[in-house]
Amino acid sequence: MCCALAALLGVLVHVQVTDQTVGQARELALDRLADATEAYEAGDPLFPGSGIDPPGLPASLRALAVGGDRGTVVAEHRGRPVMWAAGPVDHGRTIAVHVDYAQQARTIEALDSAILWSSALAIGATLLVGAFAVTRVTRRLHATAQVARRISGGDLDARVDDPRTRDPDRPQDEVAAVAAALDSMASSLQSKLLAEQRFTADVAHELRTPLTGLHAAAELLPPGRPTELVRDRVAALRTLTEDLLEISRLDTGRERLDVDSEELGALAERVVRASGTRTEVVVVRDARVETDRRRLERVLGNLVANAHRHGRGPVVVTVDGPSVTVRDHGDGYPEYLVAHGPQRFRTEGGAKGHGLGLTIAVGQAEVLGARLTFANAADGGAVARLTLPVEAPAVDGG
Structure with a gap:
């Protein structure tokens, strides 16, 4: 202008x-x-x-x-x-x-010559001043956007810390207001998530002791249908408690890897045999990866169990290089799960379960440095794809 x-x-x-x-x-x-x-x-x-x-x-x-x-x-x-x-x-x-x-x-x-030179000088000065002012604003906006992306990626410790927000005597512009709002939102979100994680861990720990006693008492009951029902419910409650404990450990982000070299095809077959289900394993292209065997088995086991529990057969596990796909032929995943991933204690369509199995699978995949995605096949059925890193994941101290 x-x-x-x-x-x-x-x-x-x-x-x-x-x-x-x-x-x-x-x-x-x-x-x-x-x-x-x-x-x-x-x-x-x-x-x-x-x-x-x-x-x-x-x-x-x-x-x-x-x-x-x-x-x-x-x-x-x-x-x-x-x-x-x-x-x-x-x-x-x-x-x-x-x-x-x-x-x-x-x-x-x-x-005309004077007008030309004066206009060029005025335009040049305006462009320099404008570029300086705009660069300062865009640099601050770029830093704010980077922090927002880090927060969306899970880094809740990220803050903008705009100098204007720390000094109330300095004039507050719109960028400072956005930065302050983002920092406030991140702090509030971090506090709520930490409170939720502490609550989950505390509940799981508190339930563990009485459940151990219940399990021991159930073993002493005389044989019969009521005893079987009690033992079944106690076992389900113990599984839920162990899942909550595992989720609380994953939430801390301090899990420790035990990396070893594994053949994906053989590992997938072991997982299927251990599940006791009728699941077909197809090895298109086998691969040897450096990973944590226990965590990888946990991820694949949860995916296979979820496919049988919430989908319909046939369930097929396909190994294609560093990628493992688990597919069933049921009604597919809910829309929210495909769009945003699994959420604990959220299920739809009358499905049984607490949504913890897939949540644990996602958490363990992140620890492995792998990528776990969920989609629905065009001809029906749910498709979960686990892509492992080519290089060995970094080992974090716990």
Whole structure:
């Protein structure tokens, strides 16, 4: 806008000054034309710069005068700019005068040069100041966006820490307000997640002791249908407690890897045999990977169990290089799960379970440095794909 305004002002000044200069020269030429006409009609000799049908008179102005009108035009005459004025006289002839226009032309040329340089200087200064100001703002916005991406990636310790937000005496602009809001949101979210993690861990730990007693007491009950029901419910409750404990350990982000070299095809077959289910294993292309065998078996075991529990057969485990796919032929995953991933204690469509199996699978996959995605096949069925890293994952201390 500043550049456009500078250019517009330059054009307006040029037009105004040019019109004024040309107008003054035109008035002078017309006054001299009137004096020459009066002298011609009185029979007096014409003064220098005037004449009847003088050579060099522009054809357009000559035609205008022959038609009975008076007019002016700026043109070159003997290598110099002049202002011509012409009018009609007797017998279809033209009387014309010319006034030197060189000084006015130089004035306009000097003015145009001054406008050009001043506009260029103003535009250059505006661009430099604008670039400096915009760069500072965009740099702060870029830093804020980076922090937002880190938070969305799970780094809840990330903060913008804009200097303006730490000093209340400094003026607060919109970028500082956004940074402060983002930091406040991250702190609040981190506090809530930590509280949830502590609650989950505390509940699981508190339930573990009484469940151990319940399990021991259930083993002492006499055989019968009621005893089987009690033992089944106690076992389910123990499984839920162990899952909660595992999730609480994954939430801390301090899990320790025990890396070893494993053949994916053989490992997938072991997982299927251990599950006791009718699951087909297809090895398209076997691969040896550096990974934590126990955690990988846990991920695949949960995926296979979920496929049988919530889907329909046939369930197929396909090994293709470092990628393992578990597919069933049921109704597929819910839309929320495909879009946002599994969420603990959320199920839809009357499905049994607590949503912990897939949550644990995702958490263990992150520890392994693998990528676990969920999708629905075009011809029906749920598809979970685990892609392991080619290189060995880093071992974190616990």
